[in-house]
Amino acid sequence: MSDWVEACDAEDIDEEDVMRFDHGGRTFAIYRSPDDEYFATDGLCSHEKVHLADGLVMDDIIECPKHNGRFNYKTGAARGAPVCVNLRTYPVKLDAGKVLIQIG
């Protein structure tokens, strides 16, 4: 499947930051890492369904704004209490200054 969706301009997200992207009734979080790579995960924390895009990005970790559950946004891996369920990740590519994610 090649269902790539344009999410935003690459410049819309600061380095080491995150942005929310809603599409087709679903919500995603798109990240720009400190070394200027882009990543995407499910938008809601697996603990209490809070938008991760309101959280803080530090290195390769996104921290949930509600209860500080931590995930590695590059792999989706949960990093300890209170979260124990990993986030799903999605492929991301840049094309002509746009961030595209494959939401399959």
Place this chain on the structure above:
Amino acid sequence: MTKAMIIIGAGECGGRAALALRDLGFEGPVTLVGDEPHLPYERPPLSKEAMTGEAPVIKAITSDEILAERSIRHIHSVQAVAIDRAAHAVRLSDGSALPYDKLLLATGSLPRKLPMPGLGARCVYLRTYNDAQAIRAHLRAGNRVAIVGGGFIGLELAASARKLGADVTVVEAQPRILMRGVPAEIAEIIHKQHEAEGVTILAGQGISAIADDGAEVRITLAGGLEVVADLAIIGIGAVPVTTLAAEAGLSIDNGIAVDAELRTGDPDIFAAGDCCSFPLAVYGGRRVRLEAWRNAQEQGALAARNMLGAGEAHAAVPWFWSDQYGLTLQIAGLSDEGHSVVRRDLEDGAFILFHLAGDGRLVAASGIGPGNAVARDIRLAEMLIAKRATPAPEALGSQTVKLKSLLAA
């Protein structure tokens, strides 16, 4: 030699400690003793989602399967009645005795009782899931609910009760709600929100008498006003559960007194969470006791590491949140350490107050706003507090200066 670890108290703190012992690779016996019939569960939802959700839900932090898989023995519905320090054993209310090598007291806190006569079946407190279920049964349209105490539990319950259509009156003896730990500017936002939602708040009103005839509660205020309710929920603070420790001869100082490693005067007994007072490194060792979910979690994990000999000192910054209606309040640090305040406005009416000590150190940050509007900046503030940073007040107050840039400085 295989050591045995016993944890008294199967709440957030005790539950996290038990799991942490296994995460750390400890293979000896781990026993978790709790007086409630439930698995360890999260208490924060009890005043919020557990009240207003379609069905009451218990949010367990683990499952019977995980406990079995990880060989954690959970003894529920049983109280620890005595610690025999010489024999290294805990005696339980079912008559059994459990030997320990290291013992963790995570006994938590209980609601402070309103010290006056006249309270009856219609006067209740909230601590446990079972308490929450009993309260929930009364929260419905047309029912009159009086809440005694304008603290977090009381106000969260007021918001939940309104959501379910009850008529709500909050009575607070102090001149305003949230006197303890919340700046007036933020308390005022919360006060106005409650009034906009239809809650009557009577602040600065001590109670002179309560009469509960089993059908309704009549609360007479010092100023002469009378509040009549179908249910009175009393939320006037919590007291640490220290009896077991005190009877074992351990020192008590606003909670079970522990050192920075959460160790009591007995090297084999630790205490963590709501029940203990400990020196807070970030404020020069000031002794505090925290009643907060994250603290319970962090101290449970820290106690587990130190029971295994890590010798690690507590270093976290206190952090707390409250949800009422669509508003979330978050506080990092202890604002009473501050001498001056700098305000930073965010989007959607959200704002943060930064509390600075006399020497310019950032010691606390209190924020309020819709949803999670203040979360990220409060988290960054927490890191600045932990670093003992002295950020320029102008930078803190300016929306255009990113807090993250101050962290790198």
